[in-house]
Amino acid sequence: MSQTLNSETSSNWRSKWNVLSSLLGPFLALAGVILFFVVADGIKAGEDTFWTQQNFRTIAVSTATVAVAALGMTVVIIAGGIDLSAGTAIALCATVLAWGLKEDVGKFLHRASLAESSKLVADGDAQVKRLAGELKKVEAAAEPNDDTQILIKKLSEELEAEQAKLDVSRVELARCRFWTASVAVILSVLTGCFCGFLNGLLVSTLRVVPFIVTLGTMMIYLGLAKHLGSETTVRPILGSIPEWLQDFTSLLQKALWLGVPVGVWLMLVLAIVLSAILRYSVFGRYVFALGSNESTARLCGINVPVTKIAVYTFAGFFVGMAGLYQFSRLSVGNPTSGSGLELRIIAAVVIGGASLSGGRGSVIGTLSGAAIMAVITSGCTLLELKNPIQDVILGVIIIAAVCVDQFRQRKLVR
Amino acid sequence: MTVLLTMSGISKRFGATQALKSVSLSVSAGRVLALIGENGAGKSTLMKVLSGAHAPDHGEMTLAGQSYRPTGPHAARMAGVSMIYQELNLAPHLSIEDNIMLGQERFRWGVLDRAAQRRIVCEALAKLGHGDLRPETPVQELSVGLQQVVEIARALVSNAKVIVFDEPTSSLARDDVQHLFDVIRRLKSEGLGIVYISHFLEEIRELCDCYSVLRDGESVGAGELAGVTDDQIVALMVGRSVDELFPHVPHQPGDVVLKLDRLSGAHLPKEVSFELRRGEILGISGLVGAGRTEMLRCLFGLDETRSGQVTIAAYSPNRSPRARMAAGLGIVSEDRKTEGLAQSRSIADNMTLSRLSPYARWGWLNLRTRRQQVDRLMKLMEVKAASQDQFVHELSGGNQQKVAIARVLHQEADVLLLDEPTRGIDVGTKSQIYRLMGQLAADGKAIVFVSSYLTELLAVCDRVGVMSRGRLKEIRPAREWTEEEVMSVAVSGEER
Numbered sequence: 034m035s036q037t038l039n040s041e042t043s044s045n046w047r048s049k050w051n052v053l054s055s056l057l058g059p060f061l062a063l064a065g066v067i068l069f070f071v072v073a074d075g076i077k078a079g080e081d082t083f084w085t086q087q088n089f090r091t092i093a094v095s096t097a098t099v100a101v102a103a104l105g106m107t108v109v110i111i112a113g114g115i116d117l118s119a120g121t122a123i124a125l126c127a128t129v130l131a132w133g134l135k136e137d138v139g140k141f142l143h144r145a146s147l148a149e150s151s152k153l154v155a156d157g158d159a160q161v162k163r164l165a166g167e168l169k170k171v172e173a174a175a176e177p178n179d180d181t182q183i184l185i186k187k188l189s190e191e192l193e194a195e196q197a198k199l200d201v202s203r204v205e206l207a208r209c210r211f212w213t214a215s216v217a218v219i220l221s222v223l224t225g226c227f228c229g230f231l232n233g234l235l236v237s238t239l240r241v242v243p244f245i246v247t248l249g250t251m252m253i254y255l256g257l258a259k260h261l262g263s264e265t266t267v268r269p270i271l272g273s274i275p276e277w278l279q280d281f282t283s284l285l286q287k288a289l290w291l292g293v294p295v296g297v298w299l300m301l302v303l304a305i306v307l308s309a310i311l312r313y314s315v316f317g318r319y320v321f322a323l324g325s326n327e328s329t330a331r332l333c334g335i336n337v338p339v340t341k342i343a344v345y346t347f348a349g350f351f352v353g354m355a356g357l358y359q360f361s362r363l364s365v366g367n368p369t370s371g372s373g374l375e376l377r378i379i380a381a382v383v384i385g386g387a388s389l390s391g392g393r394g395s396v397i398g399t400l401s402g403a404a405i406m407a408v409i410t411s412g413c414t415l416l417e418l419k420n421p422i423q424d425v426i427l428g429v430i431i432i433a434a435v436c437v438d439q440f441r442q443r444k445l446v447r
Numbered sequence: 448m449t450v451l452l453t454m455s456g457i458s459k460r461f462g463a464t465q466a467l468k469s470v471s472l473s474v475s476a477g478r479v480l481a482l483i484g485e486n487g488a489g490k491s492t493l494m495k496v497l498s499g500a501h502a503p504d505h506g507e508m509t510l511a512g513q514s515y516r517p518t519g520p521h522a523a524r525m526a527g528v529s530m531i532y533q534e535l536n537l538a539p540h541l542s543i544e545d546n547i548m549l550g551q552e553r554f555r556w557g558v559l560d561r562a563a564q565r566r567i568v569c570e571a572l573a574k575l576g577h578g579d580l581r582p583e584t585p586v587q588e589l590s591v592g593l594q595q596v597v598e599i600a601r602a603l604v605s606n607a608k609v610i611v612f613d614e615p616t617s618s619l620a621r622d623d624v625q626h627l628f629d630v631i632r633r634l635k636s637e638g639l640g641i642v643y644i645s646h647f648l649e650e651i652r653e654l655c656d657c658y659s660v661l662r663d664g665e666s667v668g669a670g671e672l673a674g675v676t677d678d679q680i681v682a683l684m685v686g687r688s689v690d691e692l693f694p695h696v697p698h699q700p701g702d703v704v705l706k707l708d709r710l711s712g713a714h715l716p717k718e719v720s721f722e723l724r725r726g727e728i729l730g731i732s733g734l735v736g737a738g739r740t741e742m743l744r745c746l747f748g749l750d751e752t753r754s755g756q757v758t759i760a761a762y763s764p765n766r767s768p769r770a771r772m773a774a775g776l777g778i779v780s781e782d783r784k785t786e787g788l789a790q791s792r793s794i795a796d797n798m799t800l801s802r803l804s805p806y807a808r809w810g811w812l813n814l815r816t817r818r819q820q821v822d823r824l825m826k827l828m829e830v831k832a833a834s835q836d837q838f839v840h841e842l843s844g845g846n847q848q849k850v851a852i853a854r855v856l857h858q859e860a861d862v863l864l865l866d867e868p869t870r871g872i873d874v875g876t877k878s879q880i881y882r883l884m885g886q887l888a889a890d891g892k893a894i895v896f897v898s899s900y901l902t903e904l905l906a907v908c909d910r911v912g913v914m915s916r917g918r919l920k921e922i923r924p925a926r927e928w929t930e931e932e933v934m935s936v937a938v939s940g941e942e943r
Contacts (some may be wrong), residue, residue, distance in 0.1 A: 316810060318812070325789035329786060
């Protein structure tokens with residue numbers, strides 16, 4: 034009896050250790066990679082170029098697009114699926130956003146169009162300038178007599194009126210910009226959700242493995258984006274990109290908020306919300322159950338097809354968000370900018386300790402995975418290692434991460 | 448009559464279980480030996496020893512007069528022992544010829560000698576009376592019966608001396624069974640030794656010459672089939688006495704809660720009807736493949752239903768598992784690993800997965816109240832685990848089974864469908880599960896208890912039904928059955 038008790042206690046300890054190591058493992062790996070580059074950089078350059086606030090800001094921003102999409106991918110992979118269409122779907126979302134700004138989609142909801150309002154503002158501006166110039170000329174040239182007094186009075190009245198009109202036009206233009214930007218952003222995120230929904234629907238109803246379904250939709254989304262952009266890059270009208278969206282991932286001093294751009298904060302908020310959903314919601318339990326054992330999920334009365342559709346749609350929301358980041362960084366909609374991105378996204382999730390056979394994965398792991406890749410890219414650049422070498426190192430890291438994980442799993446099963 | 452193969456004093460132990468205890472067997476040329484025993488009696492283990500998949504702990508084997516110690520299935524095949532399993536081992540996309548010659552290709556300087564191969568293949572097929580088969584046909588285009596012929600031909604080509612058939616008829620149609628018997632008779636006349644494993648006594652009577660019975664890993668009898676009656680063989684197979692393993696909790700049957708009216712599945716079961724009352728335990732006996740599991744799965748909505756009606760507490764729910772659960776059904780799957788439990792999730796998750804609603808508000812879980820509930824269930828079920836966060840795959844089989852049963856309890860099901868709930872778990876836990884079943888019945892729950900272990904069925908259940916070939920043959924109160932009677936109904940397989 035005491036022996037069984039003993040073994041139960043030790044398995045308790047082991048169980049806790051497993052949970053801890055699976056949580057902290059990717060984090061430790063990240064710390065290791067950072068430490069390596071700090072030391073290597075210190076030896077090579079003699080001064081810190083890696084360990085600077087500026088560099089970490091750059092890393093945070095460059096990891097954001099991949100990280101946000103990887104959060105969604107984490108859910109899909111935990112549920113036992115895969116989404117190869119994520120990359121081109123992100124590009125599609127960014128293209129939709131750019132198209133929305135270019136086509137001024139706000140005009141359908143708001144009475145004035147962006148072009149008209151801008152023209153009004155420009156005209157008003159010119160008028161005000163002209164009147165102000167005239168006024169100045171009159172004041173400077175003529176002696177003060179009644180005629181000029183009257184002229185000056187008339188001119189200043191006119192100027193005031195024009196000024197007031199211009200103010201109204203400016204407000205109107207700001208409204209137009211707001212509407213257009215809002216509608217475009219919402220459209221873009223909805224596009225992401227729809228892409229995910231379509232993936233989920235096909236996976237559930239056709240009963241084809243997600244790898245094949247999303248391989249197909251990857252092509253479809255690429256085609257849709259190209260069609261929308263008439264096979265070229267979509268450039269929004271100048272000035273239609275709202276400032277906040279420009280600042281979203283900008284590294285300019287004015288764009289920073291508590292040290293990093295807003296986009297990085299948003300990524301962290303999304304991550305926290307997602308990990309709460311995975312841990313504390315019914316949906317989260319279903320996601321894990323589905324990936325761990327689909328038969329059991331069915332046996333427990335979970336509506337498997339509906340849950341799958343929900344999972345992919347949910348991941349699609351993150352794809353839409355990643356589209357915002359992509360657009361913010363490029364400030365144009367490039368339909369082909371997402372090709373190959375899906376592999377980086379999946380790599381981030383896998384380095385983070387998720388199992389491609391489902392049932393396992395964590396938000397903190399995924400964030401670490403995305404960060405590890407960004408740190409390696411940045412570190413190699415600073416060490417002046419050539420791009421091909423960076424690729425090789427990333428590849429080695431991916432394989433190593435999965436090997437370490439499998440080794441741990443095998444030990445766990447025994 | 449020359450003895451081809453002998454196995455003597457074979458013992459094999461897996462951990463705590465002694466799977467084989469000094470088993471002996473001999474196969475003669477031109478004879479068919481029937482290897483008989485209940486599920487779990489050790490037939491499969493013995494055959495795995497013979498085929499080299501397991502090395503015996505003790506014992507000697509000789510093949511054609513020489514010592515025989517296979518290092519693996521391939522070595523066994525090369526030495527002349529081939530196995531034909533229930534599930535066929537063929538590459539479906541390859542042709543008949545490629546399948547037969549797989550691993551024993553004839554070639555010259557690295558190039559396949561197609562002509563020689565074709566000659567060998569045609570010769571083997573002709574020997575089996577199937578010279579009409581074209582060697583280039585892909586195997587997937589053949590019927591199951593013909594696929595079996597291909598596999599037997601493969602054994603012939605590798606110069607088999609002894610061929611073992613492990614329940615070869617369970618997936619065959621009636622005509623194919625007769626063809627198979629013809630093929631086996633041809634092999635017999637060629638002077639090969641045959642071991643034939645089957646549950647069906649009438650098949651054995653038709654085909655075999657001698658028999659050997661295993662029970663609990665021991666040889667309990669062997670001889671010429673002509674000299675024994677069916678009853679004697681069944682008595683040898685069962686031959687066990689009930690001990691105090693089965694605690695009795697008094698319970699009274701109440702209203703009818705579950706009614707099946709001629710329920711048929713896509714393949715199995717066939718037109719099963721019965722009624723079940725609250726406070727009643729109904730046992731379902733039958734051989735592996737009789738359709739017991741399929742019947743439960745149809746009933747629960749997991750498998751396709753072709754026809755028939757299921758009524759639970761006076762109304763007929765939809766066929767989805769969700770609707771059946773809402774109506775009060777709960778199931779414990781026979782396979783804990785691949786279906787019953789999410790192995791890589793915690794005990795708490797597994798116990799509550801089928802009913803999270805009491806802890807959820809707006810889709811968010813209150814983990815604290817869930818913790819309390821799970822703790823209560825773990826205490827009730829006496830689950831031995833470090834904590835409720837422990838992963839299920841770290842638990843012993845018995846504890847995993849308790850988690851699976853706890854889930855059905857947590858679900859507050861009225862009718863519990865238990866499929867082999869005591870398989871692979873130790874005696875103490877078995878007894879706990881029997882007591883729990885009695886208590887549940889006393890609380891007014893109804894239980895359908897499927898088991899291959901006759902003794903427990905007769906001791907625990909109020910009524911026992913016997914299934915054979917997809918049909919529920921007969922239901923009687925448990926005390927009106929004897930084990931021999933159950934077995935003879937189970938093996939009475941008319942109408943295939």
